[in-house]
Amino acid sequence: MFMKKLALAGGLSLMASTAMACEISARVNIVGNEFPAIQTVGAGAQECSGAEVSTNLTADHQKINLPGMQGDPAEYTSAIIANSSIVALMNEDVIRPLDDLVAKHGQGLKKNQLITINGKVMAVAFMANAQHLVYRKDILDQIGVEPPKTYEDMLAAAKMIRDQGILPNPVGGAYAANWNIAQEFNNMFIGYGGEHFKAGTAQPNVNSEAGVKALEMMKALSEYMNPDYLTHDSNATNAEFRAGNVALMNMWGSRAATLVTVDGVPQEVVDGFAIAGPMTVGGGSVPATTLWWDGWTVAKNISDEEAEATFVAMTHAIRPAILESDEIATQAVWLIDGYEPTPAAEGVFAAAQAGSVPYPMLPYMGLMHTALSNELADFMQGKESAEQALKDVEAAYTAAAKEKGFL
Amino acid sequence: MKHRTFFWFFLPTGLAMLVFIAAPLVSIVTQSFFAPHEAVLIEVENCGPFGCKKETTIDQEATAALREAEPMGRFVGFDVYLDRGHLAVTEVGEAWRNADGLGEFFGTLFNLPFYRALSFTLTYTFVCTPLLIALGFAIAISVNALHRKLKGVVIFFSLLPMIVTPLVGSLILFWMIDSRGVIGNFLQYLTNDPDLSLKASSPLMWTSLIVYGIWSSAPFAFVVFYAGLQTVPKDTLEAAQIDGATRWQQIRYVTIPHLMPLVTFVALIQLMDNFRVFEPIVGFSASAHATSLSWIIFNDLGGETQQLSAAATTSVLTVVGVAILLSPVLVRTWREFKGRT
Numbered sequence: 032m033f034m035k036k037l038a039l040a041g042g043l044s045l046m047a048s049t050a051m052a053c054e055i056s057a058r059v060n061i062v063g064n065e066f067p068a069i070q071t072v073g074a075g076a077q078e079c080s081g082a083e084v085s086t087n088l089t090a091d092h093q094k095i096n097l098p099g100m101q102g103d104p105a106e107y108t109s110a111i112i113a114n115s116s117i118v119a120l121m122n123e124d125v126i127r128p129l130d131d132l133v134a135k136h137g138q139g140l141k142k143n144q145l146i147t148i149n150g151k152v153m154a155v156a157f158m159a160n161a162q163h164l165v166y167r168k169d170i171l172d173q174i175g176v177e178p179p180k181t182y183e184d185m186l187a188a189a190k191m192i193r194d195q196g197i198l199p200n201p202v203g204g205a206y207a208a209n210w211n212i213a214q215e216f217n218n219m220f221i222g223y224g225g226e227h228f229k230a231g232t233a234q235p236n237v238n239s240e241a242g243v244k245a246l247e248m249m250k251a252l253s254e255y256m257n258p259d260y261l262t263h264d265s266n267a268t269n270a271e272f273r274a275g276n277v278a279l280m281n282m283w284g285s286r287a288a289t290l291v292t293v294d295g296v297p298q299e300v301v302d303g304f305a306i307a308g309p310m311t312v313g314g315g316s317v318p319a320t321t322l323w324w325d326g327w328t329v330a331k332n333i334s335d336e337e338a339e340a341t342f343v344a345m346t347h348a349i350r351p352a353i354l355e356s357d358e359i360a361t362q363a364v365w366l367i368d369g370y371e372p373t374p375a376a377e378g379v380f381a382a383a384q385a386g387s388v389p390y391p392m393l394p395y396m397g398l399m400h401t402a403l404s405n406e407l408a409d410f411m412q413g414k415e416s417a418e419q420a421l422k423d424v425e426a427a428y429t430a431a432a433k434e435k436g437f438l
Numbered sequence: 439m440k441h442r443t444f445f446w447f448f449l450p451t452g453l454a455m456l457v458f459i460a461a462p463l464v465s466i467v468t469q470s471f472f473a474p475h476e477a478v479l480i481e482v483e484n485c486g487p488f489g490c491k492k493e494t495t496i497d498q499e500a501t502a503a504l505r506e507a508e509p510m511g512r513f514v515g516f517d518v519y520l521d522r523g524h525l526a527v528t529e530v531g532e533a534w535r536n537a538d539g540l541g542e543f544f545g546t547l548f549n550l551p552f553y554r555a556l557s558f559t560l561t562y563t564f565v566c567t568p569l570l571i572a573l574g575f576a577i578a579i580s581v582n583a584l585h586r587k588l589k590g591v592v593i594f595f596s597l598l599p600m601i602v603t604p605l606v607g608s609l610i611l612f613w614m615i616d617s618r619g620v621i622g623n624f625l626q627y628l629t630n631d632p633d634l635s636l637k638a639s640s641p642l643m644w645t646s647l648i649v650y651g652i653w654s655s656a657p658f659a660f661v662v663f664y665a666g667l668q669t670v671p672k673d674t675l676e677a678a679q680i681d682g683a684t685r686w687q688q689i690r691y692v693t694i695p696h697l698m699p700l701v702t703f704v705a706l707i708q709l710m711d712n713f714r715v716f717e718p719i720v721g722f723s724a725s726a727h728a729t730s731l732s733w734i735i736f737n738d739l740g741g742e743t744q745q746l747s748a749a750a751t752t753s754v755l756t757v758v759g760v761a762i763l764l765s766p767v768l769v770r771t772w773r774e775f776k777g778r779t
């Protein structure tokens with residue numbers, strides 16, 4: 032309901048600020064994830080008149096975007112993706128180069144918005160994202176510690192909060208035994224200096240000292256989480272924070288900005304809510320997080336008219352004028368021309384400045400992520416050792432990579 | 439029936455079976471023997487908001503040429519069947535040779551995705567099916583004994599678990615057993631253990647899934663048995679009553695034998711259904727504790743990189759599993775058929 036309201040509010044304010052009209056002559060159909068900034072982009076594209084613009088924004092977008100673009104003609108003319116998910120579309124060759132469309136209609140786009148792969152523009156990015164610390168200032172003041180800069184500090188603060196009887200499970204984490212837990216592992220693994228693959232090959236490299244340390248840190252953190260943590264994705268983790276059950280968590284910038292603007296959040300949570308940069312771990316200098324961009328693509332298997340209409344509508348949706356609305360400006364770290372960072376963007380900016388690395392854009396990274404999703408839960412439940420879990424990850428990845436022809 | 443008449447009578451059904459049953463089977467079997475081409479990888483420079491970086495990517499032109507030449511992909515025979523994600527022949531052999539005793543062997547075996555899924559799938563199937571038949575029968579007997587005016591309402595409520603969409607039904611239960619939910623909290627109060635969480639313990643999660651399975655499928659057994667109860671011969675029952683049979687004896691010696699063919703029918707349908715258990719695992723977010731063959735298929739198709747061949751192989755193995763499960767019943771039906779002619 033909140034999402035709808037927000038999208039509606041976003042849509043209305045967009046309409047109010049529409050200076051240039053958007054005219055298209057062919058259908059546009061957008062598939063993408065759902066969080067406030069993407070809702071805004073979807074609503075922006077739908078302002079265009081002259082042909083039908085439909086959207087399908089869902090957390091399950093990765094399951095449907097590829098099948099929806101493989102047909103000829105493709106069902107979706109545009110997929111909103113991130114640096115991880117563009118790879119799946121690239122692997123199957125379902126998105127088209129945008130160079131000529133950028134030359135014709137892309138005057139309002141900044142150079143760093145253009146995602147070029149092998150010299151061709153394949154996507155247009157509109158926002159940056161990263162996971163970073165979200166915390167309760169009031170609770171940290173109560174125990175008298177500064178917001179943690181490292182995961183070791185986070186553990187120490189969590190122990191104090193529990194020992195002083197403030198909250199029984201003060202740490203939040205999107206550790207659901209699916210995509211989420213694998214992403215938390217990636218963060219921690221990179222924080223310990225790990226590399227997912229042996230240099231220049233598709234050979235797995237997670238069963239290493241960094242991998243074991245990353246898992247041990249995750250296990251240590253999970254001791255301070257709600258016992259149901261293996262079923263908590265980022266939505267459920269946010270719900271725990273909103274309910275006042277969590278004081279420290281690593282959360283997506285795109286979700287943190289609007290975390291406490293929902294109805295029914297207790298006043299002390301609203302007042303105590305604060306954002307800081309990502310944490311490092313194990314004395315490392317690279318933060319235990321990854322940098323992301325979100326952007327849109329145009330399908331290959333559609334007519335040139337549809338491609339042009341899609342490009343025009345999507346460019347309209349991310350034109351600089353949308354930033355005139357304060358609400359939209361705080362929704363994300365926009366890469367759009369004229370964006371001024373808001374306080375909500377502090378975490379993502381800190382992540383970029385601290386030298387965080389982008390999520391690896393490799394054709395076989397998706398298989399590694401899936402293998403991590405499936406094989407880490409046993410370790411987290413204490414059923415097997417970290418080494419065994421990582422060995423399982425490598426074995427599962429190897430089987431999948433052989434099938435897909437990467438090994 | 440004349441052959442000609444039979445042909446025209448059967449044609450629509452036969453066509454539908456061909457399109458909806460045979461064609462998909464052929465498709466998954468074919469898919470399971472082929473895998474995507476060897477990836478042609480190249481180093482390229484990628485640029486974006488965070489700067490430029492040399493990265494590996496797939497050479498689209500070379501791949502397109504490969505696909506053109508062999509549209510089906512690489513023929514890999516039984517490779518996918520035997521790999522770690524499926525029957526894991528090498529891993530199982532190794533576990534057998536290296537294990538000290540059966541315990542360790544099974545420990546290693548159930549660490550492999552296919553066998554882990556199979557262990558839950560089979561447990562779920564063989565625990566749920568008899569229990570839901572018993573529960574459905576008990577409900578049918580009770581409802582049948584009710585006053586006429588009450589029956590309608592009670593039947594409606596007994597059917598609700600089946601009417602509710604499985605995903606929604608399991609989500610409702612999932613929220614109730616959350617450590618902050620009604621049942622979860624009550625259990626914590628009962629056991630006096632504030633850290634008790636159904637979702638954090640594999641045995642409790644298995645129990646919850648099985649309870650859900652019985653709850654959601656019992657109405658099906660109930661409806662079938664209730665219909666059957668209407669056909670129990672009145673005179674036999676009356677004769678039994680005159681002979682002084684108790685209510686239990688009437689059920690045991692008259693009703694149950696009469697309903698036996700229906701029990702076989704319900705068992706058959708439910709064995710097939712339960713073997714394909716899927717929705718509760720998604721609804722309960724239970725994949726950390728329990729996976730099923732259907733869940734593996736869903737997971738292979740739902741990852742960032744889709745694994746069509748792996749999913750097709752698991753599908754074929756599921757079909758084989760269903761065939762094995764049903765074979766005793768099918769053999770019996772065939773024998774009866776032979777006996778008659």
